[in-house]
Amino acid sequence: MADAAFAPPRRLVRALHEAPGQAEAERWLDRLPELTREALAAHGARAERVVEPGGRSSLVALVRRRDDEPAALKLAPPFAEPDLERDALVHWNGWGAVRVLEPGTGPGLLLERLQPEVSLRSLPEAKALLEAAGTVRKLWVAPPEGHGFESVGRRTARQAAALEAHLADPVAAPLVDAALAVREELVAGEPEALLLHGCFRQGKVLAGERAPWLTVGPEPVVGERAYDLARLVRDRVEDLVAETSGAAAARRRVHKLADSLDVDRERLRGWTLFRAVESASRAFTAERRPYGELLLEFASWL
Missing domain, CATH: 3.30.200 (Phosphorylase Kinase; domain 1)
Structure with a gap:
């Protein structure tokens, strides 16, 4: 080449x-x-x-x-x-x-x-979420001894510090306040410390030969399973926002994923809120305001 x-x-x-x-x-x-x-x-x-x-x-x-x-x-x-x-x-x-x-x-x-052109996003939404749940649960294991992975608390503390800069934005401020508050509650009582993918979503699960679906591209972190599911909840967010029943569909997705993987619904809702608002703030910083506003609309439903 x-x-x-x-x-x-x-x-x-x-x-x-x-x-x-x-x-x-x-x-x-x-x-x-x-x-x-x-x-x-x-x-x-x-x-x-x-x-x-x-x-x-x-x-x-x-x-x-x-x-x-x-x-x-x-x-x-x-x-x-x-x-x-x-x-x-x-x-x-x-x-x-x-x-x-x-x-x-x-x-x-x-x-x-693997097959880089074939991810879970190629499947209908219900089937994609089912396969995603079955894949991510395999990753939730105890981290190795002496590992160098940061904790969810430490990673999100850094993100929260950057997020505070958006408190002056009148559009974002109410949701930023809510996201910062829910993060404080969540990190104060983390129920487990498992190795997580850190950036798990449908596009990170590719078709393979050894197994039908395998995860790629982790940003590993140690913490609770609800944090790892939070990014998955908002997959295909453009489709959700375009639906007249998008808000109800988003809440159903939280409940379905939480129940299928034995995760607390409120903790998953809280991490989904924080991660959506944090991603929106980065979109604003990168001058991708339309996408940031899309994420804030999604977050407002939670």
Whole structure:
């Protein structure tokens, strides 16, 4: 694959330009062709193509190993903490998640190849939620001893500090207040400390051969299951907002997911509220106000 083919997808470039630490992101993007060649050499692989449109924080290339076995090579900037992703995937060891083929600390993650174009979003909503619930529950295990994963409390404390800047926004302020208050209540009484995916949603579950559906792209964190389900609740939020019964549908989704996975409804509702408002604040910061307002409308239903 020629150097031109190492060019990062536009989706990745756009997302990294909106991320904190933009200068570091741009340096990483400039070095991406070189980093890709180094990773391919280290793993003895040859590239076939870059996955498009790809993710928002990494480049994924479909590759062949020395024995011609298909695989996927994932490269992410240091601030995306790819070592923690590796640690979580190695701990799950393929149970509900993509398998790491070479678990050493070399450049990039060499992963089993899934079907990047086929995620749970390709299924009807009810079936997608059912499969998502069956997949995510496999990931909820005790973290390894001596792990380096941050807690939900610590991650959301950092997010809450950034969220406070939006208290001056008259549109967002009431929901920001509610989100900050519910977070304080939730972290004061976390009922469990399990290893979580951290960013679980339908688009993070891909079709595979070893298992029908496997999770990719964790942002691992340790905490309660309700936190991990909160992002899933608002999947296909554009469709929910477009429905006349969207508010009722969102609340039913909270109840259905909570009950099917034995999670407290109110804790799931609270984390869903906090995470939707926090995502809206980041959308505002990135000058994506229409999407931010969409998330605030969703949050107001909770």
